Amino acid sequence: MAFIELPELEPDCSNCAALCCVVFAFDKSESFGLDKSAGEECPNLVTDNTCKIFEERVERGFPGCVSYTCFGAGQRVTQDVFGGKSWREEPALKARMGTALSVLRRIHEQLVLLKAARELPLTPEHAAQIQTFEATLCSNDTWSEETLSRFPIDRVASDISNWIRQLRGLVS
Numbered sequence: 001m002a003f004i005e006l007p008e009l010e011p012d013c014s015n016c017a018a019l020c021c022v023v024f025a026f027d028k029s030e031s032f033g034l035d036k037s038a039g040e041e042c043p044n045l046v047t048d049n050t051c052k053i054f055e056e057r058v059e060r061g062f063p064g065c066v067s068y069t070c071f072g073a074g075q076r077v078t079q080d081v082f083g084g085k086s087w088r089e090e091p092a093l094k095a096r097m098g099t100a101l102s103v104l105r106r107i108h109e110q111l112v113l114l115k116a117a118r119e120l121p122l123t124p125e126h127a128a129q130i131q132t133f134e135a136t137l138c139s140n141d142t143w144s145e146e147t148l149s150r151f152p153i154d155r156v157a158s159d160i161s162n163w164i165r166q167l168r169g170l171v172s
């Protein structure tokens with residue numbers, strides 16, 4: 001059974017406006033070395049959108065930055081949803097880009113789960129259900145703020161979580 005072509009599910013920071021370093025809040029903890037509010041730029045972020053402690057993030061108290069992944073949603077929000085714009089030129093975009101990322105990241109997270117499930121010894125019914133979920137999650141070739149805001153990610157993620165439990169017996 002042929003599955004649909006999925007979007008890129010790996011981060012491409014070179015095409016992202018450093019969204020994960022800006023739009024989310026951090027609490028000072030074992031994962032992050034400082035408190036930061038949503039929309040505040042991390043002080044380690046350089047104006048070219050690189051991290052000045054990138055190679056030493058774990059040693060400098062930011063292991064959460066290493067373990068975090070946007071599942072490829074960051075570059076898609078920047079390039080597709082906002083047409084390559086950045087909050088650097090339009091600070092008002094920070095909140096809007098953060099809202100879009102919070103939904104599209106969850107969509108991509110579900111696609112990662114389903115992509116892994118494709119590799120299991122599926123029945124035709126399982127494969128058909130995966131196709132249905134993937135078609136729902138990829139229902140917009142080009143997402144917009146409006147289509148993302150209307151997408152029922154809570155319900156879809158819950159449906160996938162409930163369904164995917166039945167595949168546990170297929171994992172060797």
Ligand code: SF4
Nearest residue numbers: 021042044045051065
């Ligand atoms: S420490 Fe580096 S990777 Fe982590 S949020 Fe700050 S700039 Fe981004």
